[in-house]
Amino acid sequence: SSGIYAEYGMEHGSKERLVEEDTSEYGTRSDDEEDGEDAKPLQEVLNIIGVGKAQYIYWAIISSITFVDFADMVVVATIVPVLRCEWELDLLWETMINICSFFFSALSGALLGKLPDIYGRKTALSVALFSQFLAVGASALARNKVQFLIFRSLMGVTAGITFPTAMVYTTEIVKNSHREVGPLIIQLVVASSEFLCAGAVYLALEKIGWRWFIFATSCPIILCLVLLVWLVPESPRYLVVSGHMKKATKALQRMANLNGVNLPDNLSVTVHTKQNLGSIADVFKPEFRKESVLLSVMFFCNLLIIFAALVFMPLALYSGFCGGSAVPPEHKCVKIQQNSLLQLAIACSGSFMAAIVGYFLATRIGRSKTMKIFSTLSFISILFLFKCFSKFFTTALFFLIKFLQYSHHINMFFIIPEFYPTTFRNTAIGVINATGKFGGVLGTGLVYVLYYQSPQLVVGMFALGALGTCTCSWVWSRETKDAEMRDVKDVTYSRMNSLNYHESAQ
Numbered sequence: 001s002s003g004i005y006a007e008y009g010m011e012h013g014s015k016e017r018l019v020e021e022d023t024s025e026y027g028t029r030s031d032d033e034e035d036g037e038d039a040k041p042l043q044e045v046l047n048i049i050g051v052g053k054a055q056y057i058y059w060a061i062i063s064s065i066t067f068v069d070f071a072d073m074v075v076v077a078t079i080v081p082v083l084r085c086e087w088e089l090d091l092l093w094e095t096m097i098n099i100c101s102f103f104f105s106a107l108s109g110a111l112l113g114k115l116p117d118i119y120g121r122k123t124a125l126s127v128a129l130f131s132q133f134l135a136v137g138a139s140a141l142a143r144n145k146v147q148f149l150i151f152r153s154l155m156g157v158t159a160g161i162t163f164p165t166a167m168v169y170t171t172e173i174v175k176n177s178h179r180e181v182g183p184l185i186i187q188l189v190v191a192s193s194e195f196l197c198a199g200a201v202y203l204a205l206e207k208i209g210w211r212w213f214i215f216a217t218s219c220p221i222i223l224c225l226v227l228l229v230w231l232v233p234e235s236p237r238y239l240v241v242s243g244h245m246k247k248a249t250k251a252l253q254r255m256a257n258l259n260g261v262n263l264p265d266n267l268s269v270t271v272h273t274k275q276n277l278g279s280i281a282d283v284f285k286p287e288f289r290k291e292s293v294l295l296s297v298m299f300f301c302n303l304l305i306i307f308a309a310l311v312f313m314p315l316a317l318y319s320g321f322c323g324g325s326a327v328p329p330e331h332k333c334v335k336i337q338q339n340s341l342l343q344l345a346i347a348c349s350g351s352f353m354a355a356i357v358g359y360f361l362a363t364r365i366g367r368s369k370t371m372k373i374f375s376t377l378s379f380i381s382i383l384f385l386f387k388c389f390s391k392f393f394t395t396a397l398f399f400l401i402k403f404l405q406y407s408h409h410i411n412m413f414f415i416i417p418e419f420y421p422t423t424f425r426n427t428a429i430g431v432i433n434a435t436g437k438f439g440g441v442l443g444t445g446l447v448y449v450l451y452y453q454s455p456q457l458v459v460g461m462f463a464l465g466a467l468g469t470c471t472c473s474w475v476w477s478r479e480t481k482d483a484e485m486r487d488v489k490d491v492t493y494s495r496m497n498s499l500n501y502h503e504s505a506q
Contacts, residue, residue: 093145110435139151308446309405351406372476
């Protein structure tokens with residue numbers, strides 16, 4: 001896209017300049033700054049740097065940050081029945097403990113999601129990680145349900161920053177042809193954390209107890225924090241649009257050196273923009289409004305199902321759920337059976353496979369078609385839960401539903417970085433992801449309200465959520481698969497076509 005350009009030397013000795021071309025809304029460039037014939041967008045500089053050691057290191061570290069977020073959710077959803085017995089939790093307390101982290105994660109995503117756009121991706125991640133370590137470690141030491149609730153809430157605040165920021169960062173350091181790899185790796189890590197954690201619960205929870213189990217999930221956080229501060233640079237896209245030119249050139253040079261690519265020592269970056277960073281209002285401006293609303297609704301419905309399922313599956317598998325049964329379960333202290341934990345681990349493995357299949361289809365047939373396929377199949381699959389099946393078939397259904405929901409969800413994480421510009425990309429994903437987290441709060445809370453009246457009511461809630469996702473997926477008409485990532489809002493839109501970019505040469 002027209003926008004940011006850099007100076008770098010080519011083998012034949014020519015120079016090319018990297019500056020940002022503004023639209024009239026955000027300012028104009030001075031007359032003495034003219035593009036040469038060889039002017040290249042910033043994305044082309046990243047294309048020259050290519051994919052190599054730098055990207056592999058950064059992807060590994062950044063994606064690892066998201067491991068704890070979802071592993072922690074599985075742990076808490078799994079051990080709540082244990083806490084029910086140990087602390088004699090009533091239904092209200094059990095519900096609050098399960099939804100508090102979701103609620104505060106949504107709240108912080110909406111209110112604090114713009115901080116990485118203002119202060120930087122790396123800075124926001126570093127502060128959030130350190131706070132997350134303290135919160136998770138403290139929750140393992142909680143002496144009563146009130147302390148546990150407080151520490152769980154603080155954990156939620158940090159999770160509202162770490163996951164969206166990590167997702168954005170992985171797309172901003174790579175060339176176009178590998179843009180989906182970062183979100184794919186994160187989704188694989190998230191899915192594997194869910195599956196591995198469920199498996200670890202099956203193997204170790206009864207032996208070491210819930211306190212040591214929670215504390216164990218906090219240990220990787222410190223390692224991620226050290227590696228982040230030591231090895232990972234700030235996003236060059238953020239540095240350029242925020243005016244930190246020298247730091248941006250250093251980040252580009254650092255990536256090039258790791259990849260064995262030579263860039264000149266006098267690489268310079270300039271930018272001219274009057275746009276404020278991290279503006280929530282920009283997310284819902286007319287040119288973004290329709291897509292922002294659709295993405296928000298799909299996130300809301302998707303996470304309503306995904307998060308609620310994290311709570312519903314242990315309850316259902318522990319108590320022998322049968323969709324056609326008219327007898328409501330009783331809320332009481334129940335000893336967890338090992339075979340139920342194994343079935344939970346099997347069901348959670350569906351999300352891992354979904355990340356791979358979702359990525360494969362998204363890169364072949366596009367994001368839009370993939371969302372339509374998986375949302376339709378998910379809605380149909382959920383309807384089968386209304387029937388009473390064997391425990392084996394019920395586990396298989398949970399596996400299939402998680403597979404389809406996650407396959408759809410990963411495509412939205414491909415779309416958001418491709419659709420929104422750098423100046424408020426993290427703000428956009430923070431707001432939209434926060435909307436989804438509120439869906440998770442609602443879904444998790446309703447599981448406890450509805451399950452002990454009739455499990456079929458919970459299935460009905462899943463069906464409504466899947467219908468909402470399916471409807472929005474079919475309304476969605478924007479394909480971003482081959483679109484350039486933007487740094488400022490310098491595009492025009494056609495409702496009949498994909499994104500149309502103004503080339504600076506024009």
